[in-house]
Amino acid sequence: xxxxxxxxxxxxxxxxxxxxxxxxxxxxxxxxxxxxxxxxxxxxxxxxxxxxxxxxxxxxxxxxxxxxxxxxxxxxxxxxxxxxxxxxxxxxxxxxxxxxxxxxxxxxxxxxxxxxxxxxxxxxxxxxxxxxxxxxxxxxxxxxxxxxxxxxxxxxxxxxxxxxxxxxxxxxxxxxxxxxxxxxxxxxxxx
Numbered sequence: 001x002x003x004x005x006x007x008x009x010x011x012x013x014x015x016x017x018x019x020x021x022x023x024x025x026x027x028x029x030x031x032x033x034x035x036x037x038x039x040x041x042x043x044x045x046x047x048x049x050x051x052x053x054x055x056x057x058x059x060x061x062x063x064x065x066x067x068x069x070x071x072x073x074x075x076x077x078x079x080x081x082x083x084x085x086x087x088x089x090x091x092x093x094x095x096x097x098x099x100x101x102x103x104x105x106x107x108x109x110x111x112x113x114x115x116x117x118x119x120x121x122x123x124x125x126x127x128x129x130x131x132x133x134x135x136x137x138x139x140x141x142x143x144x145x146x147x148x149x150x151x152x153x154x155x156x157x158x159x160x161x162x163x164x165x166x167x168x169x170x171x172x173x174x175x176x177x178x179x180x181x182x183x184x185x186x187x188x189x190x191x
Contacts, residue, residue, distance in 0.1 A: 028120045028123040030044045032126075033046055053108070055150075077098065124142075
């Protein structure tokens with residue numbers, strides 16, 4: 001049974017690696033956005049904005065403890081809209097806004113990731129006519145690496161909460177066994 005501190009170290013390690021990879025991705029995107037030479041302030045701001053959007057989205061979607069809240073909120077919002085049977089106009093407007101928001105979020109996500117991949121490709125293999133598998137791995141590792149690490153950290157946090165409870169139960173059981181006195185048994189005869 002692992003000590004809960006071991007899991008915490010791995011979780012913080014995942015967060016640290018996600019930040020480091022995310023920073024390098026911001027740098028590569030800024031270089032890819034610059035037409036020639038050194039990136040300008042605008043390139044850095046756009047690259048930082050793409051990374052902030054990706055981190056905000058992946059921070060929520062890769063946290064398993066948030067999933068029940070997300071699905072429960074969506075479910076209750078739709079149920080509240082549908083309960084307004086006497087106000088048909090309100091129903092259609094609310095459902096339209098909800099569907100519009102989801103479509104806008106999906107479209108924005110696809111565009112941000114498309115441009116992030118494209119600008120990172122330009123930075124990594126701008127002068128290469130046929131990129132190798134390693135160059136492609138670098139691009140996708142820089143773009144999707146932080147998300148993968150955040151998902152891993154979220155799952156490990158969830159698992160380590162369960163592991164901490166089990167660890168404490170086992171330690172409490174061992175402590176209670178050590179603290180209970182053993183009954184005195186009569187001396188066995190010696191031969």
